[in-house]
Every structure is written in structure tokens, then in C-alpha cells.
Amino acid sequence: MVSVGVLGATGAVGQRFVQLLADHPYFDLTVLTASGRSAGKKYRDAVNWRLDVPLPESAGDIIVAETKTECLKNADIVFSALPADLATTIETDCAKAGIGVCSNASSHRMDQDVPLVVPEVNADHLRMIELQRDAGNDGFIVTNPNCSTIMLTVSLAPIRNFHFTDLRVATMQAISGAGFEGIPAMSIFDNVVPYIGNEEEKMERETLKIMGTFDGSEIVNAPFSVSASCNRVPVIDGHTMAVWLDIKEPVENVAKAFQSWRCPIGDLPTLPEKSVDFMVQQDRPQPRLDRMKGKGMTVSVGRLRPGIRYIAMGHNTIRGAAGASILNAELICDRGYI
Amino acid sequence: MVSVGVLGATGAVGQRFVQLLADHPYFDLTVLTASGRSAGKKYRDAVNWRLDVPLPESAGDIIVAETKTECLKNADIVFSALPADLATTIETDCAKAGIGVCSNASSHRMDQDVPLVVPEVNADHLRMIELQRDAGNDGFIVTNPNCSTIMLTVSLAPIRNFHFTDLRVATMQAISGAGFEGIPAMSIFDNVVPYIGNEEEKMERETLKIMGTFDGSEIVNAPFSVSASCNRVPVIDGHTMAVWLDIKEPVENVAKAFQSWRCPIGDLPTLPEKSVDFMVQQDRPQPRLDRMKGKGMTVSVGRLRPGIRYIAMGHNTIRGAAGASILNAELICDRGYI
Amino acid sequence: MVSVGVLGATGAVGQRFVQLLADHPYFDLTVLTASGRSAGKKYRDAVNWRLDVPLPESAGDIIVAETKTECLKNADIVFSALPADLATTIETDCAKAGIGVCSNASSHRMDQDVPLVVPEVNADHLRMIELQRDAGNDGFIVTNPNCSTIMLTVSLAPIRNFHFTDLRVATMQAISGAGFEGIPAMSIFDNVVPYIGNEEEKMERETLKIMGTFDGSEIVNAPFSVSASCNRVPVIDGHTMAVWLDIKEPVENVAKAFQSWRCPIGDLPTLPEKSVDFMVQQDRPQPRLDRMKGKGMTVSVGRLRPGIRYIAMGHNTIRGAAGASILNAELICDRGYI
Amino acid sequence: MVSVGVLGATGAVGQRFVQLLADHPYFDLTVLTASGRSAGKKYRDAVNWRLDVPLPESAGDIIVAETKTECLKNADIVFSALPADLATTIETDCAKAGIGVCSNASSHRMDQDVPLVVPEVNADHLRMIELQRDAGNDGFIVTNPNCSTIMLTVSLAPIRNFHFTDLRVATMQAISGAGFEGIPAMSIFDNVVPYIGNEEEKMERETLKIMGTFDGSEIVNAPFSVSASCNRVPVIDGHTMAVWLDIKEPVENVAKAFQSWRCPIGDLPTLPEKSVDFMVQQDRPQPRLDRMKGKGMTVSVGRLRPGIRYIAMGHNTIRGAAGASILNAELICDRGYI
Known part of the structure; x- marks a missing residue:
């Protein structure tokens, strides 16, 4: 031990x-x-x-x-x-x-x-x-x-081999991300707060490092741009995000990539059976219903549409x-x- | 009368x-x-x-x-x-x-x-x-x-003379948009539903008609593409949306356009003093605080960032x-x- | 099996x-x-x-x-x-x-x-x-x-040997009690609904039967009166209730009864280790934090005060x-x- | 002025x-x-x-x-x-x-x-x-x-001439009562907090002073007991409360008193047309629908039942x-x- x-x-x-x-x-x-x-x-x-x-x-x-x-x-x-x-x-x-x-x-x-x-x-x-x-x-x-970068990058794992240069992401993030005392109830009840300090900057730079290449001495950032718009919504746990990628291939090919992807690392105790759960129901994923999948470690992906557009969601204090x-x-x- | x-x-x-x-x-x-x-x-x-x-x-x-x-x-x-x-x-x-x-x-x-x-x-x-x-x-x-198309198009009025070809919008829409009985509480409490039937299609086609040109016999659609991702969030009234436009000009010029715009139609009883209220506070607009501005008829715009990215928000059952x-x-x- | x-x-x-x-x-x-x-x-x-x-x-x-x-x-x-x-x-x-x-x-x-x-x-x-x-x-x-009667009667089990004749209970009940489709979001968001059809009548008559005596041929109702005031609050799971009993003994004796009580039936798979969890923190029980105790089968009791007043809470779709x-x-x- | x-x-x-x-x-x-x-x-x-x-x-x-x-x-x-x-x-x-x-x-x-x-x-x-x-x-x-004492005492004004000695009240209080920063969202979302510091003590002693008699030199407290159980619920504005009074007269007489009561003071700018609005719908009052009645100064009363039981509700930061x-x-x- x-x-x-x-x-x-x-x-x-x-x-x-x-x-x-x-x-x-x-x-x-x-x-x-x-x-x-x-x-x-x-x-x-x-x-x-x-x-x-x-x-x-x-x-x-x-x-x-x-x-x-x-x-x-x-x-x-x-x-x-x-x-x-x-x-x-x-x-x-x-x-x-x-x-x-x-x-x-x-x-x-x-x-x-x-x-x-x-x-x-x-x-x-x-x-x-x-x-x-x-x-x-x-x-x-x-x-x-x-937290939000994790959901995004895990969702990209199955489709990273498609060519794209432009990633946009609008997040709808849970209140637990700000800690127990972070957000007064009067600020977020019946409300959306379209600002989370430094969150957009973190998503933009961290994604490029994670998706970048380590050449033995340093990281070469991934060759695409990331533009994020981060919002707080009245949800306890679970960050949801709408993603756009300028992948030119047919949406069916992207769907196949999500479905056939297998995680390239071996078994680990906290690794869920599915790191990415690709959902075909038209109204999923949803944070309250899907955040505890894989004991909170699965990132759920759904609503794949031409665009390419999709929704990704995961538990922000567990997976994130x-x-x-x-x-x-x-x-x-x-x-x-x- | x-x-x-x-x-x-x-x-x-x-x-x-x-x-x-x-x-x-x-x-x-x-x-x-x-x-x-x-x-x-x-x-x-x-x-x-x-x-x-x-x-x-x-x-x-x-x-x-x-x-x-x-x-x-x-x-x-x-x-x-x-x-x-x-x-x-x-x-x-x-x-x-x-x-x-x-x-x-x-x-x-x-x-x-x-x-x-x-x-x-x-x-x-x-x-x-x-x-x-x-x-x-x-x-x-x-x-x-x-409703969501209205907020979007009003927000575009001050900046429509900038050149752009690509509009993306991710919405966070209020529950009142579905009527009094439309959404069961168990569906939306502590949750986001990333799907609203036909909403994306409506935003995409209606925006192009509204922003299009009437040549005396028919509408010529506006020459840009719209890609929408529509979500329901636990807010009673007020649709919030994150917008991206591929305007190449500096963000300051866009800010000036928002600030200097004047509504081109004359006084009407229901027309608010400001159809577009451009906010500079970093965390606004917010539906609970801003939806009743202009007796519910003002569309609030804020968080203008390079990208061009901004947030628009308005009251969905009044303005919308x-x-x-x-x-x-x-x-x-x-x-x-x- | x-x-x-x-x-x-x-x-x-x-x-x-x-x-x-x-x-x-x-x-x-x-x-x-x-x-x-x-x-x-x-x-x-x-x-x-x-x-x-x-x-x-x-x-x-x-x-x-x-x-x-x-x-x-x-x-x-x-x-x-x-x-x-x-x-x-x-x-x-x-x-x-x-x-x-x-x-x-x-x-x-x-x-x-x-x-x-x-x-x-x-x-x-x-x-x-x-x-x-x-x-x-x-x-x-x-x-x-x-469901609400279950929380109440389980909470009474440890203290039923004290003499009382008058029970009042005001409930704050969760929305899941009405089923998935039962309550429109517009009815209960940012709201309390002080009425649940037939709920008060059920609590009043069912409590008396459960706490009554079976004499071999019929039930003799318990010899006290129950007066209920039932309310729906914006909580997903977990019914909370404020209880008054006209027990004349010192509150310390009642506390001891809650603490020392042991469930009189033997081990059963779904029976939690503690059917009643008596909490001494001044702000507990709370539905979101305590409803899953005992895999959802424990009724939490707290805020015991002279009066005798206390709060009881349990998971309405599991225990209830x-x-x-x-x-x-x-x-x-x-x-x-x- | x-x-x-x-x-x-x-x-x-x-x-x-x-x-x-x-x-x-x-x-x-x-x-x-x-x-x-x-x-x-x-x-x-x-x-x-x-x-x-x-x-x-x-x-x-x-x-x-x-x-x-x-x-x-x-x-x-x-x-x-x-x-x-x-x-x-x-x-x-x-x-x-x-x-x-x-x-x-x-x-x-x-x-x-x-x-x-x-x-x-x-x-x-x-x-x-x-x-x-x-x-x-x-x-x-x-x-x-x-705030909670105000709603209670205004609701008592029409019926204070009935004899009673025992008042019980369970409150469901809004989050705005604790100020803009008072309650973290993580504490009250999807939750009830059955404790508000000093609130029960305030309701109990303030009610007796207000309903008491000023004899020219001091207040003689009202001759009844008050027992309060105060709870915070996820509502923005509007305190709702379930009240019990040991009035022995028929509920119809109490209803008549609520209906026929007229406020004994003259016109004042902030005094609403009805200080008490007695509602007969079975599911009212409700904070979201009724709190702004009388520009937020009316206390709504409803669900009058034998017991005597009723519900009172008013806007806590305006009337309260x-x-x-x-x-x-x-x-x-x-x-x-x-």
C-alpha cells in the first residue's frame, strides 16, 4: 500500500x-x-x-x-x-x-x-x-x-484524430465548483451568472497543453484554437457544456468514433468502465440523471449534430x-x- | 382606439x-x-x-x-x-x-x-x-x-453592419417558455436539459428571414450561417445566450457600436427607452436581475469579449x-x- | 428465494x-x-x-x-x-x-x-x-x-411511552412524492404550495391506526389527536416535518429516550442500523444531507426543544x-x- | 416634506x-x-x-x-x-x-x-x-x-378577539431574509434548513409584546403562549407559515372575521388596500404568486381549517x-x- x-x-x-x-x-x-x-x-x-x-x-x-x-x-x-x-x-x-x-x-x-x-x-x-x-x-x-477542462478533454479523446482547428465551448457549470461557501444563494437562485473568474482562460490554455505533444523536453501545444464562454447555472453537481468543432466529416463518422473508442490505458481502480458514455437519447446527457455514472467518473456525451455540435457533461467534484x-x-x- | x-x-x-x-x-x-x-x-x-x-x-x-x-x-x-x-x-x-x-x-x-x-x-x-x-x-x-430568436436578433441590431458569416449561439432558456404545465419539476430541478424540441431549427431559419432583405416580392435570407445549441435551465423567466460572431474588427469597435446604437423606429408605447442595454459589469446580464428592465422589453447585452463573443438576455414571455x-x-x- | x-x-x-x-x-x-x-x-x-x-x-x-x-x-x-x-x-x-x-x-x-x-x-x-x-x-x-406518515410514526417509536394527547405536525414535502410528472416546474420553483390533496387526512387517520392496538379482532386507535398542515417545498427528495407533542416531561428525558432506543425487531436486510438517528447539531436534519442515511431507510430526528418540539426527516420514495x-x-x- | x-x-x-x-x-x-x-x-x-x-x-x-x-x-x-x-x-x-x-x-x-x-x-x-x-x-x-413576526401578527389582527391561549407556528422562510450574502447556495439548494438563529425566540417574545396592552407606563404581555419552529426553504422572497390557534369557535366564524375585518387605522401611503387578503382557493397563498400583492405589503391568509389552522404569507423584505x-x-x- x-x-x-x-x-x-x-x-x-x-x-x-x-x-x-x-x-x-x-x-x-x-x-x-x-x-x-x-x-x-x-x-x-x-x-x-x-x-x-x-x-x-x-x-x-x-x-x-x-x-x-x-x-x-x-x-x-x-x-x-x-x-x-x-x-x-x-x-x-x-x-x-x-x-x-x-x-x-x-x-x-x-x-x-x-x-x-x-x-x-x-x-x-x-x-x-x-x-x-x-x-x-x-x-x-x-x-x-x-473541472470544466477535464470534461471537455475527455470528450475529445475519441474524436481527436479528426481534423479541426476551431473549438467553441459554452459551459453551464454547477455551484459546487465554487466550494461550500463560494456562491451566495441570492446570486444564483432562479438565475444564470454568465461569468466565472479565470475559467475561460483556464479552459483555453489548459486544453491546448493537455492535447499537445510532449517531445521529450517540452510540450508543443495542440494546433487549434479554443474559445470558451463560461456560465454558472443553478445545478448542484455536474458541468454541462455545448461544444462546436469544425470537423468536416459526416456526423455519422464522428458518432462511430464515439461509439467505438476504447480507453487506451489499462485497468485502474478509479477508471470507469466507460470514460465516455455516448448517449443517443435526444435529451441527454443531463447532470442530475447522469452525473453519478461510473461512480461519478464517466463523462457523458450526447446530442451529436452536424456542425459538429455535441453536449458533454460530467461530475465536477468527482471526475472534475x-x-x-x-x-x-x-x-x-x-x-x-x- | x-x-x-x-x-x-x-x-x-x-x-x-x-x-x-x-x-x-x-x-x-x-x-x-x-x-x-x-x-x-x-x-x-x-x-x-x-x-x-x-x-x-x-x-x-x-x-x-x-x-x-x-x-x-x-x-x-x-x-x-x-x-x-x-x-x-x-x-x-x-x-x-x-x-x-x-x-x-x-x-x-x-x-x-x-x-x-x-x-x-x-x-x-x-x-x-x-x-x-x-x-x-x-x-x-x-x-x-x-422567443430565443427575438433576443438574438435584437442583440444583433446594433452590430449588423459588421461583416460576419458564422453565428453560433448556445442558449440557456427559462422554464416559463414551455407554458405553465410544460415542464415537470422533476425534469428540471437541479438539472439542465440540453434539448428543446424544434428550437434550434427555429432559431436558425427565423434569424435568417428576419435579418434578410425584402426586395418587394420576397425575402432574400441573410448571408450568414446560424448554428444553435438550445438548453433548458432552472430559471423561471429570462432566456440567456452565449453568442459567437466571426467579426474581425477589434472588440472596441463592436463595443462602440453597441453603445452608440439608437433604435431606428419612432416612439411606440411598448418600445423601451433602450431596446438594447449594453452592460459593462463583468458578470452581467443575469436573468433574475435584468429581465424586467424596460418593463421586460429590453434585451441586455454584456460580457463582450474578443471572439467576438457576448451574452444576450431578455424576458421570454414579455419581450419574447x-x-x-x-x-x-x-x-x-x-x-x-x- | x-x-x-x-x-x-x-x-x-x-x-x-x-x-x-x-x-x-x-x-x-x-x-x-x-x-x-x-x-x-x-x-x-x-x-x-x-x-x-x-x-x-x-x-x-x-x-x-x-x-x-x-x-x-x-x-x-x-x-x-x-x-x-x-x-x-x-x-x-x-x-x-x-x-x-x-x-x-x-x-x-x-x-x-x-x-x-x-x-x-x-x-x-x-x-x-x-x-x-x-x-x-x-x-x-x-x-x-x-410517505409523510411513515417519517412521523418512525420518529414516534422511541418516545411512544411518554404520555401525550395532542400531536401537531407541519410538513415540508419533496416534489418526488407526486411522481415524475406530478408537479409542473412553474408551480413549485421559488415557491411553497401549502396544500397536498388528502395528505393531511391520511396523516391524521393512518397515524392513529399504526399507533393503535390490535386486540386480536380489530384495531383500537391510538388515544391522541393528530392535526397536520402539509406543504410542498422545492426539494427533490426528503420529507421534513416540524412536530409538536404535549409531553410534559423534561426535554432531557425525551432526548434520552431517542438516544437509548433500540429497534425491537431483529435483523432484516432493508432495516438500517439506525431506524432513528437522533442528531444534536443545531441545524439538522436536512433533506439533502441526511436523506440517504441508512441507504435511504433512516429517519433523522433533531432540534429537540421544549414544547416538546422536534424535526423529523426521511427519504420519501425509499423509506416513505x-x-x-x-x-x-x-x-x-x-x-x-x- | x-x-x-x-x-x-x-x-x-x-x-x-x-x-x-x-x-x-x-x-x-x-x-x-x-x-x-x-x-x-x-x-x-x-x-x-x-x-x-x-x-x-x-x-x-x-x-x-x-x-x-x-x-x-x-x-x-x-x-x-x-x-x-x-x-x-x-x-x-x-x-x-x-x-x-x-x-x-x-x-x-x-x-x-x-x-x-x-x-x-x-x-x-x-x-x-x-x-x-x-x-x-x-x-x-x-x-x-x-419579519416572520410581522406576518404572524398582521394575520392575527382580524381574529384577536377570539379567545385562545396557545399559538403554534411553523415557518418556511425565504433566503432573502438573511441578506444578499447570508446563505451559501450549497446550503439551501434542494434543501430545507430547520434552524434560523434566534428566530424562534424573536417570534415568541415579540408577538407577546405587540399583542400586549400598553397601560400608560408599560406593556402587559398578551396572555397566550407562542411556540415557533422556524425553517429556511429554497424560496427567494416571501415567508410562509402554518399557524395553529386553540380557538374553540366554529371555523365559519373565524372565516367571517377574516373576511369582514377592516384595518382600524386611516389611509397611509404604504398601507395596502387590504392588509390581510383572505383567500379561499384551496392551494393559496403561495409566495411566488402572492408576495407582491399590495405592492408587497399585504399579508395573504388561506387554508383556514378546523383546528384552528391556517396559512399566512407575506413579503419578508417589504412587509417584513x-x-x-x-x-x-x-x-x-x-x-x-x-
Whole structure:
């Protein structure tokens, strides 16, 4: 078993990590960190648990440590659910100290030697870990993208071999993406907020890195443009997005590609049976009905129309955050980097 | 005063007509029709009034007539809030019988001699009424577009002189668009439904007609393509949409066009002070905060970004339905067709 | 294994039955019925599956039968998810034909020889099955109460030995209680509807029967009055209710009773570890956070205050409908009536 | 014209005051205060206006003052929308400085010489202003109750002459009651929160003071008990409540009292035509449909049933907050205290 920890374990994404790591076949959850205020308490007493599945008993007994590198000595891998401003330094320090960091934070995603990984799309980018080791780190940092970028890139995996140069995406994103306290009810009830800070920029640049090519020394960005328009809608979990691609081939060929695609990486505990579920019902996918497919790890795709247009949807705090980091960690173990 | 009636006065759009026609400076509401079941009752007793403003007293006293041409003899203009299947024949019959029909129904929108009018965009298409008169009708049919098409085309009015060939639009539409009974709560709570029957087709073809040119005998469609992706979101009133146009000019020029535009038609009672309100706050427009601007007749535009991308939003049952028909009728009177 | 069927398997409660019966340790699901329109199709093709957990594969292959007694010959027990008007006759016929009926329908709940059972409260009422057998039925009908009544009576189980004569309850009920199509979104968004047809009457009379005493020949109603005020609120699943009881003892004693209570019936597959979870956090229970406790079978109780006042909450389509019937069937098997 | 100000003008209740005071026939809005951060700016620039009606132009031009007594010299009356902790001292200081304070804050509601007024119920309590003047204040403090208490006491006005000793009330309160930022969306979406801090205590003690008798020197509390159970539900505006009273008379007599009641105070600008609207439809009142009745000042009552049970509902930020204070101020002017 690999000993793992969660940095920032009391927040919304931190709680998802704790939930998803209970009874994990590879990982033994031994360290949970939070602010100094919570340090020293049992996790059960430090956390205001707000998921609709119970707090795992074993995690509840862990004594919370402060989020400092010296508290993490026993961990082989730490999952980072820290806000970006806190994550920058501590993640770097962890990597130097020999710890593997699988981070959901945005701090290092665009770093030149840090892989930004979605296993179904660019597992080979993990080779960038070697760049970090060459630079003297015993550990490493591997990041997963922003939640909406994950749904988009997973949906592109089956059709990436079609030629296209122009991608447009309009998102309808869930409120849980902003954390438990992030959005006042008065802001979003009976409403759409057509703005999410930095979200469009993240989708545009992260997609090009993930879909890019690692040539052994650096990433060559994917050769298409991405234009995003990001909106918050009154949905609890599940990011839905309308995608346009200037693929010139007949829509039937694209449909076949979605249907026949098989995920190119082997079995991993968190990898769902179907990473992409291609739906033919005319009114699907829908977040409330489809977000828990594949235990929240499946991206559902539907409404494929000439254009090419389609809808993609996935669970933003599972597939789009904690589950994405855990899947990356499983791949890292599988590929022998731990 | 022009004597007017409302066909299908007990439904969601019908109730909006009744509300908006109370105390109208041009129009005297004298006829309300519904199914045979309601005929003969006072409107107050026939309707299950479900707007959040009270039923106008004067309308409440009107005895409901059956939706038949012979019951409409006293009306100069009738507003049609009928479902498309019922509207087809009766609207034609009314026009033959010398009545002006201002219809929110989709039945005749694409007819070759029927104008599909948004006053700020194509007031001159009203000249098509002459085609109908040439064909022997004493009355006429004038239609307004589908709700989402109205918001889109009004938002295009200030920038239509820029060159573009490719328009994409992803909508986030309110539940009131489907009528009082149209959408079960279990379908849309905590959910997005990425499908609205025929909505994409309507937006695509109606936009091209409205933005097209009437050459005296027929409409030449506008020379660009429209690709729509229509979604239902959990919002009561107000359709929001993300728009992309391949305008090559700098975004500042487009902003100036939005800011300096003035509506080219004269004063009309239902025409708001600003048909397009260009907002510079980074998170607007929002349906709950902006839908009642201009008494529900203003289309708010914001988040203008390179791309060209922007957000447009307007009230779907006022600007997008009953208010649109009434504004058309006012224009018709103003231009002397009544 | 006991062979079981579900009557009315395509509706909201029917789908819950199918979901909860998959891989059941006692029951082998062999028969699914629906209207003639669906008969002959595979269940997978007949149903519009709208739960957020997938349709169990094995159930999907069952050929749907028409809801007629002659189609049920192979079932030892049938679960009835029929509307009341359809349930009356067919349930009676099934019982005559030797089939055990565990019904969620309201038709026979108040019949003099039909037990209305909540296992934690009145398991001994199952003896009324003997009355039915004496009357010549080889099978039987056992009913569970209305969803809101179940939450109330389970919450009363730990404190029923305190003296009280006056019970008031104000409910805040979820929209799923009205079925998939039952409530238009326009009726309940941003709204409370302070009326649910017949619900108050059901809560008042069913509570008295369940809490009453079976003297071997008939039920003597419980000796207190129940006054209910039932409201629909914009919540998907989970009925919450504010309860007042004129218990004169100190609130601490009532708290102890809630804490120390143990369910008086033995282990059953669907019986949760805690039928009543007494919560001390000041703002719990809450439907979204607590409804899935005990796989949806736990009733959460909290906010115990002098008065005596408390809040009770449980999942209305699991504990309050399908799960209740299945738990009854398990108890019936356990007590040897099958 | 009476010169008036608003203390705490940028918050949720403060914005309602500003909206409702525009074009007021008695009051001339001259002073708006906020924290030091906003002082010196135009109100238009200091406020993040979030009502769905536009900011009144005239108010937008007012230069915001800091919330200090010395900034209020020109005001005859100030309306206090301050949080309780800030209100305590400044309201006292204003009264000493000769200013009339009409406060929505809870700080002084239970003070022995401060009237807690709902005009329809206890206009005569305004005589307590004389106690304050005897104590040396040139100005005064008059308070209005907590939002939920207002709906309850207005609903009691028509039936207060029936004998009862026991009042129970379960509330379903809107999210706007907690201010724009008060409730995170993740807390209340698809949820009920059965706890609102101090709300039950406020309802219980404020109701007894309002319904009590002023004997010239002090209030004798009303001779009945109040037991409240307060819940937050996912509704934007409008507090709904289920009420029980142990009135022994037939329900028809109570209905007659509701129907025949006339408000005992004379015309005031903010007093609606009907302070209590008694509804006979079986499913009303409902917050979304009925909250704007009487421009938000009417309390709707319905579902009167034996018990005596009924439902009351009113707009919490208009009738329950800013509108209540303004109505009090109008009464104060009318009675000659200004």
C-alpha cells in the first residue's frame, strides 16, 4: 500500500478526496492536513462534513496535521486540495522533499516541467516527471486540469484524430465548483451568472497543453484554437457544456468514433468502465440523471449534430477534481513512478 | 382606439397579453377567446391566473368567447397565443375576414408572404402585408419570432453592419417558455436539459428571414450561417445566450457600436427607452436581475469579449412573446396598416 | 428465494422498487407489470428510467406483463406501486388468488382486516393477516402508510411511552412524492404550495391506526389527536416535518429516550442500523444531507426543544414508499407468513 | 416634506428602503449612510445594487455619509437597516440628538420604553414615545418586529378577539431574509434548513409584546403562549407559515372575521388596500404568486381549517422589513409625533 495524505482536507474538494480514498486498493490514507486551527483535532471533529455520503469511520479518527511539509514525512503521495495561493510553495517543497504531489490546485498546471494529465488523453505526459527529477526533485508534481477542462478533454479523446482547428465551448457549470461557501444563494437562485473568474482562460490554455505533444523536453501545444464562454447555472453537481468543432466529416463518422473508442490505458481502480458514455437519447446527457455514472467518473456525451455540435457533461467534484487527482495517482503507480 | 382581442387567452402567453394590454393607449381589449369549455364564462372565472401581478379588473369582466372566426367580428386586431396546430387555420381565416392578426404562434412565420417582424430589426418587412392584400385578404397576418430568436436578433441590431458569416449561439432558456404545465419539476430541478424540441431549427431559419432583405416580392435570407445549441435551465423567466460572431474588427469597435446604437423606429408605447442595454459589469446580464428592465422589453447585452463573443438576455414571455406581438401591432398602427 | 413482482413498475415508485430489489438476499424479481401499452416489451425498453442510479441489468431483461392477476401466477409476493384507483380491485384479487400483496397504494390501508405496518412501530399488527385468511384468502394484503406518515410514526417509536394527547405536525414535502410528472416546474420553483390533496387526512387517520392496538379482532386507535398542515417545498427528495407533542416531561428525558432506543425487531436486510438517528447539531436534519442515511431507510430526528418540539426527516420514495413495502415483506417472511 | 435618511443603505434591507422611499409623498430622502469605505462616494457608485427594480436616479446621486450621528443632522427621521450590533448605540444617540429612528434592527425592540409596532395591530403603542421624551430624548426610537413576526401578527389582527391561549407556528422562510450574502447556495439548494438563529425566540417574545396592552407606563404581555419552529426553504422572497390557534369557535366564524375585518387605522401611503387578503382557493397563498400583492405589503391568509389552522404569507423584505419601518414612520407623522 502507498501511504497518502490530503492537503486541505476540510474543504469541499478535500472532503471528496477523503470520501473517495476510503478503502482504496492502492492507497492507505494516513495524513490529513488543514489550517492550524484544526490541527491536533480528530478529523471527525475538525471537519464540517457536508457530503451526502457519510464520513468514512477510519478517516474520522485521523488526527489532523497542519499544512506544512514537515507534517507530511510519512506520505508517499499527497493530494492537494489547497487554494492556489497556498498551494504554490508547499507543493514545490513537497516535491523537493521526495513526496509525490497529485494536485487539483491551479498553481503549477502551466509550469514547463509539470505534466497536466487526463489519463485517457495524455498519459504519456507523465514522462515530464523525469524533467523534474533531472532538476533535482526526489518527488514530483502532477496536476489535473480545471473541472470544466477535464470534461471537455475527455470528450475529445475519441474524436481527436479528426481534423479541426476551431473549438467553441459554452459551459453551464454547477455551484459546487465554487466550494461550500463560494456562491451566495441570492446570486444564483432562479438565475444564470454568465461569468466565472479565470475559467475561460483556464479552459483555453489548459486544453491546448493537455492535447499537445510532449517531445521529450517540452510540450508543443495542440494546433487549434479554443474559445470558451463560461456560465454558472443553478445545478448542484455536474458541468454541462455545448461544444462546436469544425470537423468536416459526416456526423455519422464522428458518432462511430464515439461509439467505438476504447480507453487506451489499462485497468485502474478509479477508471470507469466507460470514460465516455455516448448517449443517443435526444435529451441527454443531463447532470442530475447522469452525473453519478461510473461512480461519478464517466463523462457523458450526447446530442451529436452536424456542425459538429455535441453536449458533454460530467461530475465536477468527482471526475472534475478529487477523482481526477486520484486517477492520476493510480496511473503514476501503474507506470512505476512510485 | 383600436379594438383588439386575444386568441387563447387563458394560457401562459395569453395571460401575459391580457396583463400587458390593460390600459393600453392604442388598444381597447374587447375579445378574449378560449376553448369551448371556457366560453360563456367571465374571464375571471375561466382563467387560472398565475402571473405574479393581479388580473386587470376590466379584463376580468369580459365574457370569454370560443376561438372561432365568427366570434371575432368586432376586433380590428387579434393577438394569437394559440398553439401552432390550432393557429394555422384560424389565423388564415381571420386575415381573410378582414382582421389583422399579430401572432406569437409559429404556424405562419415562414410563409412566403407573412412578415416575421422584430421592429428594431426589420420594420420594413411590414410591407409584405401588401402581398397579402394583393392576394385578396382584407386583413393580414404578422408574426413575431420564437422567443430565443427575438433576443438574438435584437442583440444583433446594433452590430449588423459588421461583416460576419458564422453565428453560433448556445442558449440557456427559462422554464416559463414551455407554458405553465410544460415542464415537470422533476425534469428540471437541479438539472439542465440540453434539448428543446424544434428550437434550434427555429432559431436558425427565423434569424435568417428576419435579418434578410425584402426586395418587394420576397425575402432574400441573410448571408450568414446560424448554428444553435438550445438548453433548458432552472430559471423561471429570462432566456440567456452565449453568442459567437466571426467579426474581425477589434472588440472596441463592436463595443462602440453597441453603445452608440439608437433604435431606428419612432416612439411606440411598448418600445423601451433602450431596446438594447449594453452592460459593462463583468458578470452581467443575469436573468433574475435584468429581465424586467424596460418593463421586460429590453434585451441586455454584456460580457463582450474578443471572439467576438457576448451574452444576450431578455424576458421570454414579455419581450419574447406577448410584448413582441403588441409592439408589432403598435408599429402596424403607426405605419398606417390599420 | 421468494419470487416477487412489482405492479406498476414503470412509474416513479415502481422504478424505486426495481432498483431496491436488485440483488436482494430474500427476493427474486421475476415479474414486472405495467399498462397494456408496455406489455410484451423488455423492461429496459418499456421504462423511461429516471433514477440517478442505473437500471439493474437483470431487471432490464424482464418482459413486462400487463397488470392483471393472471399474469402474476408465479409470484409469491407482489409489490404494488399502482395508483389507488387501479390498486383496489387487483390487490383484492391477488390476495384471493394466494398472492401476498405488499402495497404502497392507499386503497386498502384503512380496511378493517388489513394491517398498516411500520415494522419498528407495529410489527404485531401483521397478525391481522390471520383475519384475512379466516375470510378465505390464501394470500394477503399488507400496506405501508403514506410517505409523510411513515417519517412521523418512525420518529414516534422511541418516545411512544411518554404520555401525550395532542400531536401537531407541519410538513415540508419533496416534489418526488407526486411522481415524475406530478408537479409542473412553474408551480413549485421559488415557491411553497401549502396544500397536498388528502395528505393531511391520511396523516391524521393512518397515524392513529399504526399507533393503535390490535386486540386480536380489530384495531383500537391510538388515544391522541393528530392535526397536520402539509406543504410542498422545492426539494427533490426528503420529507421534513416540524412536530409538536404535549409531553410534559423534561426535554432531557425525551432526548434520552431517542438516544437509548433500540429497534425491537431483529435483523432484516432493508432495516438500517439506525431506524432513528437522533442528531444534536443545531441545524439538522436536512433533506439533502441526511436523506440517504441508512441507504435511504433512516429517519433523522433533531432540534429537540421544549414544547416538546422536534424535526423529523426521511427519504420519501425509499423509506416513505418502496423501501417501506420491501421492509414489510422482509418482516412477513421473517415472521413466517410466507 | 419630512427629511429622512437610511442607515446602512447598501445592504439588502437598505436597498429596499431606498427603492421604497423614491417619490414618497411624505418623505424626502436626503441622507444615506454606510461604512467609512463607502463614505464620500455617490450612492450609485458605492452600492452593488441587486434588486430587480432599477436604482432610483435621485437616490443614485446622493453622496454616502458615514454611519455616525453627526452626519445625520439634517434628517428628521432615519430608517435603520443596520445589523443589531451596530444599531444599538447609534440609534440611542440619534434619539438623544432629536432624530426620530424607525428601526428594523432588533437591538431595541424589547426595551421597556420602545414601542414595537405593527400599525394594524398596536398603533396605540406609539404612545410609548412619550416615555422616551419624559426620559429626556428629543427624538425617539420606534421599532418594527422581526419579519416572520410581522406576518404572524398582521394575520392575527382580524381574529384577536377570539379567545385562545396557545399559538403554534411553523415557518418556511425565504433566503432573502438573511441578506444578499447570508446563505451559501450549497446550503439551501434542494434543501430545507430547520434552524434560523434566534428566530424562534424573536417570534415568541415579540408577538407577546405587540399583542400586549400598553397601560400608560408599560406593556402587559398578551396572555397566550407562542411556540415557533422556524425553517429556511429554497424560496427567494416571501415567508410562509402554518399557524395553529386553540380557538374553540366554529371555523365559519373565524372565516367571517377574516373576511369582514377592516384595518382600524386611516389611509397611509404604504398601507395596502387590504392588509390581510383572505383567500379561499384551496392551494393559496403561495409566495411566488402572492408576495407582491399590495405592492408587497399585504399579508395573504388561506387554508383556514378546523383546528384552528391556517396559512399566512407575506413579503419578508417589504412587509417584513423596509416597508414595515416606512409604514410606522407614516403612522408616526399621521399621529403628530413628527
